[in-house]
Amino acid sequence: MPVHFPLKLVARRMLAPTVGHYQFVRDDGQPLDFQPGQFIQIHFQHADGTEARRSYSLATIHDHTLGPGDAVDIAVSFVPGGAATALFEGLDIGGQLMGSGPYGRFCLQPGDHNARYLLIATGTGVTPYRSMLPQLAQAMAGRGAEVVLLQGARTPGELLYSEDFHSFAEDHPGFRYVPCLSRERPADPHPDVRHGYVQQHLAEFAPDPARDIAYLCGNPDMVDACFEALKGAGLPVPQIRREKYVSSTPVKR
Known part of the structure; x- marks a missing residue:
């Protein structure tokens, strides 16, 4: 049985019109x-008393061993009428939730020795890649790995943590940040901004089984489409690592 522990809210802000950034400490x-x-998983009860849980990838830029009192970050999508949405919207600073994990x-x-990582995400599925940035920096510095991050969103305002990825790309020449916007482009787009869905632009980066490991996280339709495209490009299944976000819950595949 997982061990449950109390989480206290210490900070929050809005990342996008329907996504909040929440910071907790045990x-x-x-x-x-x-x-x-x-x-981590958040445990709560529905109005009828039935037990419920939701899973949230940890977004903390993880560059050291976390100790007591160190905070962790998650991104929470707000869904009208959702039980978890009501839970988070009603949580004040200092308020407490029950959690378990990490999982x-x-x-x-x-043991990876690949020449390039292809990181692909939609929505809050980009949060694991934010936490990986220090590790990616080590892989680029230590073994010359390249990294391409394709992040899908509808509008520029929905590109979660884009400021972190832009800053990282400026400091690390081996990191390429490619926002893919399906509805609205910025007025003065960077040359790496694309119009459309991430799966429409994946082929541009010529996935190569001899040098690539791919990570997929986010909308199930996107994950499935990219998975098939990567297999079609010759990547064996062990080189395609994926999680699907179903009702804000990461599901290992």
Whole structure:
């Protein structure tokens, strides 16, 4: 059985019109350390008393071992009428939720020797990649790995954590940040901004089984489409690591 622990809200802000950034600390004096790419579960009750849980990938830029009092970040999508949405919208600073974890294996692997990572995300599925940035920097500096991040959103205002990825790209020449916008482009777009869905632009980057490992996280339709495209390009299944977000819940595939 998972061990539940109290989480105290210490900060929050809006990332996009329907997505909030929430920062928690464990409220029992214990650390909440995790591997970049993992998620925690939030446990609560529906109005009829039935037990419920939702999973949220940890977005914390993870560059050290977290100790007691160190905060972790998650991104929460607000869905009209959703039970979890009501839970988070009604939570004040200092308020407490019950959590468990961390869980999951959607992580960079120490034995990887690939020349390039293809990171693909939609919506809050981009949060694991934010936490991986220090590890990606080490892979680029230590073994010359390249990284391409394709992030799908409808509008520029819905590109979660884009300021972090833009800044990282400026400081790391081996990192390429490619926002893919399906509805609205910025007035003065960067040359790497694309119009359309991430799966429409994946072929541009010529996935190569001899050098690539791909990560897929987000909308199930996107994950399935990109998975098939990567297999079609010759990538074996072990080189395609994926999680699907169903009702804000990462599902390991």
